[in-house]
Amino acid sequence: MDMGTFINQRWTYKLLNISGSGLLTISEIMESPCHLLREGKVEDACKIARILKRLWDGVLEHSGRPKGETSINLKDWIKGHNGMSQQDWYHNEVIPAFSGAKFDIMDEDHDNLISLGKWRDHYKRLGVKNEEFVRSTFAKMDTDNDGFISRQEFDYAIKMYVKHDPDNDYSFLYTIE
Structure with missing residues (x-):
């Protein structure tokens, strides 16, 4: 596993571990789309909840947990993530969902733009x-x-990463050199 994969899995774990206890629970997984419900985005919340439940089940299965x-x-x-990383649904659903959340977290002032400072702060929090x-x-x-970095530029990079397009290599999103 490369360092970037580890950092992004760690980031996802920390994002979902609302209590900060260091032990992620299924309750925390299912609570995470609640902010979308509060904003009236029921369809988005349901989609994220389904993805998260499928992610949870896959992580358990591939980690050897009951x-x-x-x-x-x-x-x-x-x-568990490493065991799922080659599955199409993981690349087509999980990565884009969490990447959207990643953009929103970096965009603390909600201007739909990420400056170099925001980008640097995000990676600093990850230990880079x-x-x-x-x-x-x-x-x-x-x-x-x-x-x-606009949301459009960010979304484009995620789409290119998921497609594994050799002419538009965005694998650096999940690689730390």
């Missing part, structure tokens, strides 16, 4: 200290060179 388990530690979470990596990945994402 079906019906109600909590999981970070080590088993990563092990390689400034060259931060700057170069930001430059790859900022395709119109306006100094910001």
Whole structure:
């Protein structure tokens, strides 16, 4: 497993572990789309809830944890993710869903733009200290060179990553050099 995969799985785990207890529960998984319900986005909340439930079941299965388990530690979470990482539904549903959440978290002021500062802060919280990596990945994402990553640029990068298009290589999104 490369460092980027580990960091993004760790990020997802920390995002979903609302209590901060270090032990993710099925209750926390199912609570995470509630903010969408509060905003009246019922269809989005239901879609995310289905993806999260499928993700939970897949992580349990691929980590060797018993079906019906109600909590999981970070080590088993990563092990389960690694077992699912080659499945189409994982790339077509899970990665885009969490990438959307990732954009929203980085866009703290909700202006639908990510500055280099926001990008750097996000990676700093993940423990990335390689400034060259931060700057170069930001430059790859900022395709119109306006100094910001828009939601459209971010979504495009995720689509290209999921397609594994060799002409538009965005694998750096899940690689830390």
